[in-house]
Amino acid sequence: MSKDTPILIMSASGHTLYANSAALRAIYNAQKGQPAMHDYTSADDYIAKTHGWLEEEPMMMPAINTYQDAIAHKSLDIVSNMDAFFHQASARGVTSMYDALINQMYVPYLEDYLEARRLPVRLGGALYCETLKAAQALPPYRQPDYYLDLYLGHVKIVSDGSNQGLTGYQSEPYSVILEKDHACGIFNFSDPVAYQQVVDEVILEKGWPIMIHANGNLAITDTISAFRSALEKYKGPELRNRIEHCSLLEQSGINEMEALNISPSFLIGPRGVLGRCI
Structure with missing residues (x-):
């Protein structure tokens, strides 16, 4: 489309961002020296190694940080939107809407909006939590006992990427993949132990129900295991836990989710596409 004008296109899933060479060069020059750029020796090396395909937050945030002023400018009409x-x-x-991922940075916008507007719907959501430190900073969960225009009913954890973006965490490599060090997708935690610590903190220490994004079959297996371990120790009120997307779910997983009272939330659009392909 252009060799001179920087172009960034983010996938609807939010898991991948595509950048042309002009954008990549600007990103590298703006972010060099930062930890995310330690694997690259120059702008040309950054372009050659990424192919303009930036996956998940560690790769995407340098691009977003570089162009945050342009992004903020486009969001100035946020109220009318x-x-x-x-x-x-x-x-x-x-009559009721539920946002499955409310980032902490969104909350001030929502609170300001609610001060100026009377909502025609009730609005709830899940507060995004990606690290043990963030989980430890959560307030204890309290079920709402009166009406709120905005209420937070879950914590949201994202365990892996998207299957369509080749980053859903699978037990086998993708059949179509560029030269990458994560041919089976991306797990967003250093290991299952670190993952379990976050889940335990949210459920056992803070008492929150959780919505966990898990697309790939290995991410789903690890997520069910994390829920099982935490819920075996949990003594509080019944929680409405959910696995978001649950794209590749096997019968054994279905049976265990039923036993643990965990609901699946399937992807409607991609599911239809797969149906047509089959």
Whole structure:
């Protein structure tokens, strides 16, 4: 499209970001010296090794940080966009909406918006938590006992990437893959022990129900195992836990999720695409 104008395109899933050479060169020059750039010796090396395909937060954040002013400029009409969004929901008969990932940086925007607007729908969501430190900083969970325009009913953890982006965490390598060191996808924690620590902190110490993003079959297996270990020790009120997407779920996983009272939340769009392909 252009060899001179920087171009960034983010996938709808938010797991991959595609950049042309002009953007990659600007990103490297702006971020060199930062930890995310330690594997690259120059802008040309960065371009050659990434092919413009940036996956998950460690690779995507340098690009977002480089162009954050441009991104912020595009979001200046956030109030009118939110007005249109909630109006459309109400016009379609929706009375309650639940955002499956509310980042801490979104909360001030939502709170300011709610001070100025009367919502036509009830709004809830899951507070994003990606590290043990973030989990330890969570307040203890309290079930709402009165109406709130915005309530937080879950903690959201993201265990892996997206299958369509070749980053869902699988037990076998993808059949179509570029030269990468994660041919089976990306697990967003250093190991299952670190993953278990976060889940235990959220459920056992803070008492929150969890929505865990897990796409690949190995991510789902590890997620069920983490839930099982935590719930065996849990003594509080019943939790409405959920595995988000659950794209490659086997019968044994279904049986165990039922036993643990964990709900699956399937991907509607991609599921339809797969159905047509089959």
